[in-house]
Amino acid sequence: MPTKDEILNFLRELKPELESFGIYKVGLFGSYAKSRTKITEMFKISADLFDEAPAKCRTASRQ
Numbered sequence: 001m002p003t004k005d006e007i008l009n010f011l012r013e014l015k016p017e018l019e020s021f022g023i024y025k026v027g028l029f030g031s032y033a034k035s036r037t038k039i040t041e042m043f044k045i046s047a048d049l050f051d052e053a054p055a056k057c058r059t060a061s062r063q
Contacts, residue, residue, distance in 0.1 A: 007028065
């Protein structure tokens with residue numbers, strides 16, 4: 001399971017690509033935010049942003 005720092009580094013690397021889809025805010029929550037990794041979901045994109053994302057982005061996220 002990735003560490004909090006590994007996830008944050010990954011998100012920093014992914015930032016330009018996310019911004020190209022209109023996603024400007026991504027955050028950690030739950031166990032990862034508290035450094036107690038007991039969950040597998042690492043981050044959540046707002047449902048509104050997901051609905052507005054291009055089809056390419058929605059398809060890639062479901063694979």
